[in-house]
Amino acid sequence: MGRPGAAVDVIDAQYGGILSDSASVLVPCRVYSIAGGRVVTSGTTVDVRLSRSGGSWRVTATHPAQPGAAASRLSADARQVLASGRIALPPASAADIRSGQVHDSVLRTMLELAKTYRIGISVIRSGHPINVFGTSRPSDHPRGRAFDTWQINGHAVVAPGTSRALITSYMRAAESLGSYNVGGPYQLSGAAFFSDQTHHDHVHAGFTA
Template identity: 35%
Template sequence: MLALLVVGCGADETVRQPESAEPQKRAALVPVVTQAPEPLPSFAQYEPGPEERFPNAKRVAGQAAQNLLTYERGATRAAIAARLGLGAEATRQLTESLGAAVKPNAASVAEVIYPQMAGTTATSFGAMVVVRQLLQDAAGRRNAVTRTVDVRLRRSGGPWTVQEIASVGGNEVERPRDLPHAASRLLDDDRVTLTDTARWDIFRGAVDPALLEALSRAAERHRFSVAVLSSGHPRNVWQTDRRSAHSSGYAADIYAVDGRLVVRQPGVGTAAHQLAQSFAGSGVRQLGSPWDFDGPGRASFTDDVHLDHLHVQRSAVGETR
């Protein structure tokens, strides 16, 4: 009886093995279906509006930044840099700096938000191009980054051409947990639109706290968008040897107020004019805008470069840090 019982258990076990293994064998014959990532959108090439004072230069600068940050998966930094047709040294420098904006095994498309002026002469032009970069990794995951790209143009009796991409907007920085109150207040204010480039400057502690406070107070009156604080701005005042206040984190450039570009609000009484006027009355050290509120040689000034943004400096460089 015991032997029969043992044989019976063994027989049952040998019968069950093929039943449990058979589904695995059948499953192996069914091909695995994987869904390809949804393609990235495409954006039209940047075209300036009719209100721009330098439309041809802005078109060249905007499209250069857009083309630079639009690349296929697997593209190398050297190949991306070479597409702009720069000189050998400018291409080499750009290849090195592109590490911040070209992610391994990712595809990228770019949309120009606005190319704000940095400076101009008869033969040179600079634009700080605010670009939204949409990246997609091999698994289809997407990430958006807004960069301020420093584009330099030149010309000599002909059309504008790209001379140099001086910056792609800096390296990504994690937000510290112990940010000062002035920094946290501005970063978390949904009335203020900051590029990621500007946010990283604040994360690094590279911005004048008095400037951050002035911007926060201004947001109580108007919503606005900041193109640049420090990174992405030329080191010197255009075509001079004078260091820009932006380089030390003491100035901010605002390119839109209450959802409209500053360049589209040239009239007195517009939201951009009201915001500029409030800065002028608050005791800022320097204010560049489409309007001069206090006459030549004082804190407020206007020129061709500042027709498309508000330049705000609250303190003298080195004063409040």
């Protein structure tokens, strides 16, 4: 990210959390650089922390993802997600899956959703705050039990023109596939659903195991 001759392609920028005077913005990106006369593609997800003073915000810290080393063996579900042409994974999320630290509940749900929707994933495990932002409660993401979707059928969740029906049908599908905690820009009926300012720009799906 700052290497000479490198170019950064920001895939998305979504809230990891926002309070009145502090925020977390998660930025999945690809990095293109030249090595040995050829273009090399890498990337990460950065948890950018901001603090508010008066009417302006400033960056106070950056925390790049740490997906961990690739596992020697992967489950069939993991291999299918990595090979799917209907699931767009940013580099850190793909590395999360290759590390073997993403639960099969997450992988199976993504595969089932991809039968109906083309989905753009923003964050799975690494690059997300350890705790739910502003609390001491552990997030499901670092434990490999959640994923965030920023794009459905080519439409960004946050875009004003994206169909509400598309987003809500996706949220309900995630719940029907076993997610106990589905967050998004719309409050739906049912104990599993929630909506807040943090989740106006993506759909979160969390799992108990």
